[in-house]
Amino acid sequence: ACARYGGSVRRRAAGPDEAPEAGADDGAGDGADEGGPYDLVLALTTAGPLPAVTETALAGFRRGPAPGDGPAVGPDIGPVIGTAGGDERIGDEGYVVARHEGVTVVLADSATGLLYGLFHLVRLGEEAFGAARPAEHHRPAARLRMLDHWDNVDVHPVMGQVERGYAGGSIFWRDGALRDDLTRVRAYGRLLAACGVNAVTVNNVNVHATETLLLTDRLRDVAAIADRLRPYGVRVHLSVNFAAPVALGGTATADPLDEDVRAWWAAVTARVYEAIPDFGGYVVKADSEGQPGPHAYGRDHADGANLLAEALAPFGGVVHWRAFVYNHRQDWRDRSTDRARAAYDHFTPLDGRFRDNVILQVKHGPIDFQVREPVSPVIAAMPRTRVAVELQVTQEYTGQQRHVCYLAPMWSEVLGFRPWGPAGPGVAHVVAGDVADGAAGGGLVGVSNVGDDPYWTGHPLAQANLYAFGRLAWAPSSDPAAILDEWIGLTFPAAAGGNDATGGDDGRLREALHEIMDDSCGTYERYTVPLGVGFMVRPGHHYGPDVDGYEYTPWGTYHFADRDGVGVDRTRATGTGFTGQYPPPWSEVYESLARCPDELLLFFHHVPYGHVLHDGTTVIQHIYDTHFAGVEEVERARLRWAELAGLVPDAPHARVRELFAEQLRCAEEWRDQVNAYFLRKSGVPDARGRRIP
Template sequence: MKQASGTPAWLPFLPMDIPAGNSSAQLARSELAAGLAALASSQRVELEVKGADEGYDILLREGTLHIRGGEPGVLYGTYTLLQALARGEPAPLGNYRPRYPLRMLNHWDNMDGSVERGYAGGSLFFNNNRLAYDQARIHRYARMLASVGINAICLNNVNVRPPMDGLILPPQLDDLAGLANLLRPYGIRLLVCVDFAMPARHEPGTADPLSPQVQAWWALRAKQVYARIPDLAGFVVKADSEHRPGPHTYGRSHAQGANMLARALKPHGGLLFWRCFVYNCRQDWRDRQTDRPKAAYEHYAPLDGQFDDNVVLQIKSGPVDFQVREPVSPLLHALPQTKKALELQLAQEYTGQQIDLFYQAAQWQDIFRQLPPGGADYIAAVSNLGDDESWCGHDLALANLYAFGRTAWRGESLPGRYAMEWAALSFPEAAGEITKLLLASPHVYEKYAAPLGLGFMVNPQTHYGPSPEGYEYALWGTYHRANHEAIGIDRGPEGTNFTAQYPLHLRQRFERLTTCPDRLLLFFHRLRYDQRLADGRSLLQRIYDDHFEGAQEAEALQAAWLELAGRVPPEVHARVARRFEMQVQNAREWRDVINTYFYRKSGIPDEQGRLIHP
């Protein structure tokens, strides 16, 4: 069993001990008493518990605060009140209701204890091909999530392979039920990733979704799972994606495959989250007609209205793969008759891997501004957590988890507000300075790693550090097509016509060079290096400038952190200082590799005469 305590995160005023109680209301009373005592608050607070609603009200009556709600609403309200008091704010009176009924964290944990695209140590849940966890740490994990209203987790990798498929079978199912029991008082429900092809390895001998034997097999599995975990939120499935089997293996549609599983869950109130990350991962780089960003829309938009009402299509925020800068996925503007979940990525796969600082709330704000009303019915994020002492590998990356919880509850991202809230709780003596670091960080990273919407100039497999042609001739459809005079892909009507998937106002915005946001120019357009941008600079000069400035600004982030010595705990200061040292080296590498790459391609020097290695 793993033993690692984990930091108290943004709740340092609560004891590290496991709170007393077997229900949300009992936990709320325990946490409230401990928190008020630690904060030396004499404020009188009463809990009014009724029902099972997640919403809550904080009221003031004759000098006494009342937290009124169901279970777990009163627990959420308790954390909201304690955090406000810890920041020195007035009691947050008001009515609080979540925007999304499920606010999910998707862990990509493997049963051997590793984490796919994990940058914070090993799994919190698994070791040696079984569930094996530190119960005290799981309580602290659940407290952390509940304090920002996250109410569901999927604990295993979407790429399900044996023995992980055994999680829904005895005896592992009993262990899974034990974990569900630990999480339940915190208002957290489990989901499980399942392998669509699993029946083919068992008695049916096939996974054809139209086979009665397959349908009966899944119905029995669901019945057994819900007998042990009656509040299971449902299953998550990745099918026909990146070499994973699925309905297409049997000539069936994704609606037929998803509905088969959803009907097994339906009698128990379960949902099926069907991931829409489906594309041709065997593309020939010579093929200029196939365009990876078009894939999800082409697969799923024609199926609108064919999915059962407990099927939820889980759609990545952008049309490619969690790049530093992408437009919103057009699929989130489609499917009016289908339930949808917005999928974000806390794990910093392409945004610095929790080595480089990258505060994600600004990125999400841009996504939400492009979402139509009702564009998503649920929300999920790929976890950035592991068994590292600091939870996220980088102490400041916890700000992203906090911001996701707040974003998921409110249905909007407010980067400045969430950053200040988190910093004031975590580092009260340096909250203002750390807030500035967080807010500056995504723009710094974008400058040196992905200006103007360039993506996938990363090292293959690891996805960290620069490799401008690492994916250029690969099978993944991740091309920028740079030559001696131009770069980018024309995705307008004269090119791949990807823009036609968007509603008219976005289509026109992206297609016109004069209205396309600078940060997406090379995502939607192919431009010559001497193309003049709105600020008068040439395209290539803008690329040079961004990389020089990004490296310099990374050094400024590092210097600002070093100035905080003595104002944050010394062990935290040392850990983060090491991360900034690595980030500065990474930024310099990006600057030199990318600038040299374009200089060699174009033969055009930097107008300011700065050093570019020939």
Template sequence: MLKKLVILLTFIMFNAAADDGSRLWLKYDLLKDARQRDGYASLIKYISINSDSPIIATAANELQMGFEGLLGKKVSISKNASGKTGGVVLEISADGANVQSLMDDGFAITAQKGNILISAKTPSGVLYGAFELLRNIQTGKSLSNLAFTSNPKVKIRMLNHWDNANGTVERGYAGSSMWKWTELPFRIDPRYIQYARANASIGINAASINNVNASSRFLTAEYLEKIGAVADVLRPYGIRVFISVNFRSPRTLGGLDTSDPLDSNVRKWWNDKTKEIHKYVPDFGGFLVKANSEGEPGPQDYGRTHADGANMLSEAMRPYKGVVIWRAFVYKADPNGDRFKEAYDQFKPLDGTFDPKVIVQVKNGPIDFMPREPFHPMFGAFPKTTLGMEFQITQEYLGQSTHLTYLAPMFKECLDSDTYAKGKGSTVAKVIDGSLESHQNSLMAGVANTGSDANWTGHPFNQANWYAFGRLAWDYTLSSEQIAIEWIAMTMTKNKIAQDKIRTMMMQSLPIYVSYTYPLGTAHMMGEGHHYGPEPWLAKSGRPDWTSVYYHRADSVGLGFDRTGKVSNALSLYKPEVQRQWGNADECSLDYLLWFHHVPWTKKLSTGRTLWEELCVRYYDGVEQVKKMQVAWESMKSEIDKETFENVEGRLKIQKKEALWWRDACVLYFNTYSKMLIPSPLVPPTRTLDEVKKLVEIYHLR
């Protein structure tokens, strides 16, 4: 009786405090349903391990902490507790029946001889299995008759941090950098461990910890010691550290007069530097490189190719297990060109020339993380090159930290797209997991949305995008809805009615955002520099492809970028089957219409409305749908933690205001070309275009 009272008091005290979101989806709160709690507890009486591995110890400790929180009972950890029942047994096995079908990071969870057995070939696999068991308990799944295995679809599942040495985060919307370089290596912030736990729980096994617009400072001994300290924290969670490097480093740090990748002294410098890195980080994951892109130095500065630069670094990595990740985000300032084609054109002649240790990292779409893009034409067109995926988790173009936008459907849309590289079924997912062309390496990277904010991601719902990325990198066959259901149950509420409402909000959020910002395949009309808010009238910038008019091509006739051959032949970069999907304006999906066609304002679309009418309807509907999200959220006030509820409530108010901003800016601006009335019963904006433009000026003054 006393024990139950203590448990109850602990539960009440813990839940009396507001939830600041810092625990993410690892909330091991006492399960409220006593029958369910007792059912789990009856199956779990001890934890047994058969290894001295630090990662196995991590798994056992996580289970112990999880069981104590969720079930309200202390579960002991013992070594090789054979002959007992009612335990969770963590086992590394090289040839057991449970592990025969497993990859290195895979795991099996089975019910055997009265125990729950988590088995794997590697310690990391056991760790992932432990988190899977905890996820099952957190989401209320049955532990009876367990018998399943799970293998990761992708080998390197990485977060790319665009964090700088001065504590800022490029395209970061959740405070300053989580890496406290001034304190390292002598003080380890406890958040590093929380970060490692969160990543391991969703299968992320790699982190590139500095900005791709890299400072050479990260390769100095001073910073390698700091990076080594971070690597020591992440290692017990199965996470390897990567470093983004500046291609000019041999000159900046080494005193050489060149960084030419074919120069013998340059190659020696990189070989020596790579050897030095491994002294600080023995399990160093490798280099991430942004080169000859947006002003960053690279091999083209010396008349060399991307392959020359990447292969020089792969030579330096040859004695080690790590890899070289070379970004394909490159484009030239050509007012008469099409940025859509740039990466393909530069890399296609190099297919087959990259070392096997090199992975070319390609953004999901051909422009730059727009809310909806066609899949990048490089996918399916480079059979001899290992291609990795680069998604953006931080919402640079998707409302940053003020708009609720669940990104799993966007990730899935790209991964499920069929390239037809080897006939039907040659999906982007099969390209990047290596299976389509039998590549040994595979990579899915996500630009991180983490920061110093207490809840890590600014908007509470932005946590779901970090979670979804990890889950899809592990298994891209999971549905967006399934991932949302898991995340809601682990973070927001156990109330089934509220869970359904939140799931609906999340699943509708991306289409809603696209409706009031970039409907019908419009793109790249955000505010200059900060990439926030609308600026469709932007016509002058540092380069033409940083303007809005470069992309939407609005004129008195219509709207959209013709990529079928009249202005650009970018559509021809895809296989014929894909060209047929998008090549005919009458049959093209409306979601991609203006990506590939310049459509007359008066053209009737499949909806029965003209282009102008459909554009207006979508902008207006997006605003109305945000209002409905507000109503739905208000209805759940009694079921959501007060701090979380008020946080989201306030951000939804901002989202409604800014949805109106987007609607009015775009409708009023495009009306200067269409010269058509806003269709009834829609009510014209009450403010003028000039008044809306002043909002952008105010934003620049912040």
């Protein structure tokens, strides 16, 4: 039966009168009706006749095409969750789940879909075998749900093994080579499938000398990783050096319009597909922070991206071309250059020029993964280009996996943002390719927070970010609080002495974890950088406060605080004009001091310290209040965690307890530096007379 249906069955415990093996191998129809020997059937629609119960429970779904018939890339966007009834395809990665006549059924067109269906059952737990459930159809909103590893093969002298990695070494690479034992990579594939992620890039977007060789001499290493991840529906992508043809000695130039260069990429790419037939494609950081790119040859980003796209097209591969392009050698005295404007200024003139297997990968905010930024205006400005949004799961600017910071509420706000106003589509629609007259979607990309740490993510609670990333990529309108509860239930049930999603008999663990994590990103924002102004972190490693750390540097990340006020004037009227990169209504909302949302006030406006926010507080008092409140919240969370001793296994409990001590220390440092800085600049005392050093 297993072979026949391409799936597996869970046999009921045989009753005294039942022959234990009855019907096991009888084929379609048998064992599926009431009283049959199965209570779970996982079946592929493409693998031959189906048991009767699947036909009845799932009536209305069309069978999938034979494997290989579906498009390798391209939009495949349907309802995120629908119900049976139409003549609807289940879709490459989709599944249908139902419980009917005492049998739980999962049906899919592909092995990967079946696997996702299995993980759905894991999430449901015993509920999957309880009352009857009408057929539910699940399929991912975004076809590409990718994690970018910023892993280096060689240990980089400044960045280490993993750039901005806070969970130990790379799970792929160690000291210049592929790890000998790839068992953990296989387990990682399973973890990714459980989260819904279907692609990974195995090396850093900053491609150094050794990593350039992954494309050619060390391709075997990449193929070995692909072999481990393939059973879990995860395809491998590679970050490439745009100047690889020169760096590897193939050609004298990397000019994208040069015939030899085109031939070089075509030949190299063909060899990649010989080794890895389901290779996903290339990721490129070009003309950005010192990485090579087409500008050196007087060509633009479309020329550069199309060169690689042309080489990948015959094999169905894609190029993720990053939009993170700005002048990192800016003169801080020059007030006309605004880093927030850069991606839009570079890329919107190129809309319509990219091949359809190019995906423009845009960071969610216009600057760089700060805890509060507006949504990047590029996302709404490229209707003829496939756009992917890049999120940072690794917590570079959000506590570096030493602080609890559950990022899903922030991501959910980004995905739900409607650039054209409440009646228009949202960011989630753009990345899913679900916009009328828009391009196909480019999906969601996250910078990975995983390393060789036993908990995968350094901070055990940071796993929730990995999970939430995958779940939001699959279903962007999911409630982040519900995803959190789902994660808590899947991660801690045994520890709580329960085996269900309540987190233990009395739900104490779940309640406490929810309280600690749900608004932890809000807490982090309160004790760090106020009102969207950004940065104020220690240059280089980006951990902890340094209010003026970037103020006079070439990086374009300024707050302009003086004795009278703070913030960046990005208005059209008197500032850099960045507000004009948004369509209405946001171009008007952000331009207006009165209408600009408080949390983004200092991103868009330079205001006096006495400026009154919508809640009636002055800016300076808001800074003091939020910094005191943020630290108090950390202290409460720390105590709440301490109470969970015994409910959580000892080792992770101890790890998180130690990390909370560091989080509290660091939060106090933030509070005191930021409050002292603004007290000294403004001379305005705290209205509540609290101690500011």
